[in-house]
Amino acid sequence: MVASHVSDAPQPREAAVILTDAQEAAVEEKQMTLREGLRVCPKAIFWSLAMSTCIVMEGYDTFLLGNLYGQPAFRKQFGVLISAATDTYEIPAQWQAGLGNGSSCGQLIGLLLGGYCSERFGFHRTAIGSLAVITCLIFMQFFAPSLPVLLAGIVLFGIPLGMLQTTPIIYAQEVAPAVLRPYLTTYVNMFWAIGKLVGSGVLRGTLAIQGDLSWRITFAIQWLWPAILIPLLCFAPESPWWLVRKGRLADARGVLERLTTNTSRDDASGQSTHKAVAFNLDKQVALMLATTEHERAVLAQTSYAACFKGANLRRTLIVIGIYCVQVLSGNNLRSNSTYFLQQAGLPTSMSFNMTIVNNALALTGGLCTWILIPIWGRRPIYLYSLVMIPPPTNTNMSYSWAIGALLIASSFLYNCSMGTLTNTLCTEIPSTLLRSKSVVLARWCYSVMAIAGGSLTPYQLNKSAWNWGAKTGFFWAGGCLLGAVFAFFFVPETKGRPAAEIDVLFENNVSPRRFSETPVRIAEALDEGDIVKAV
Incomplete structure (x- = not known):
């Protein structure tokens, strides 16, 4: 890349010139190939991945709390004696429910705080503070002497964990050019799968350890992530979009220069060995400025209430729907895969092994998304995956292995399509001014639905309750159908669209099914008057 090196800070220019630069920057981004993006922005990729590593903690925490009840030492420390003859202890059902939902309840608070703090203090400060x-x-978890103290620790732990749920996703969206954003935002979901894999390995490894140390180690492992990430993220650059929203244009340009790399090289004759990539830093700042000021002219408010006003209402409801479809598609059933497979007739050991395979395929599925996105875009993958995800619905227990295979196939398809694309779509659809808060609201609604689904699924599977067994798949197949209808009518194609173009499409009430074929010229669509007061 040959970046333009004019002045260290943009000088005041005519609004018409800024709009023209913004249009040219949008064209540059749309024409950039993946290979060029990798050459231009390796530093942006590194910092995005560093921030996304925070999501490993959520995946680890989710797996840990749902599977610690099977560890004998943990049950003996916190459970009640149910059989003196066999020295068997069990965590009471009400405490299992409390511990399982405690982190989620804390995360509901943390999500709202994260949306405020990330826009008030910046993304990397919010992440460091949460860690x-x-x-x-x-x-508090490591030294917990009783279930009430442990529950309090889990609820409080969920608050900063909730603050970290959306921060890496939005950061990945804002530090990289358009061609790299779907790869970086989908990779966030893969870090969640990595966390679950680490959790399953830690739990299996600690089974051989005697005494309280076996369960304490599982909590102590969590210190590893802050120890690595806090020193690293202290050097992370802030989002250039956030700096533009704060009016710090010179700093935004400086961050862009830091995130990009001049990849041109001269040979012995003094000729450049690489073709220059068109990526002008000043024009990129102009595009951010034009987009931000236009959105402020449409609706200057940046509160949570503003997400439900004007054109933002439609955008917020779409983002909420996309997140909630994850629950409707059977996420809770996939999360309870071990218990589900046991109810389907598989032995306990094989159910655990199948769950390990399930988690590994979740990571593999995310990698497959990278192949599908440039070929089909967002909307087709998202829509067709809801139709293709096979629910394990066979009620004959002699087909237990077939049911297990269907569950794994469902998990793989979910993670190579709608599961990973959720983050991409939900960061592209909202306006840049309200992106943090819109994603937080969507994730908040998702968490509420996940709590409801998590409470419902055990009743569906448990033999002492509704005893649906494998027929539970029919229920979530109905959820997939509702999700497919929603996706067909409301989910737009945002591939290759800069934020300003998406703004115009929503403001003009373009049908989501027409997004990909509707042309937009930013310089003609935006008003010069929106820019005048900002320059």
């Missing part, structure tokens, strides 16, 4: 709080709260 610092997490470091302290792990002590």
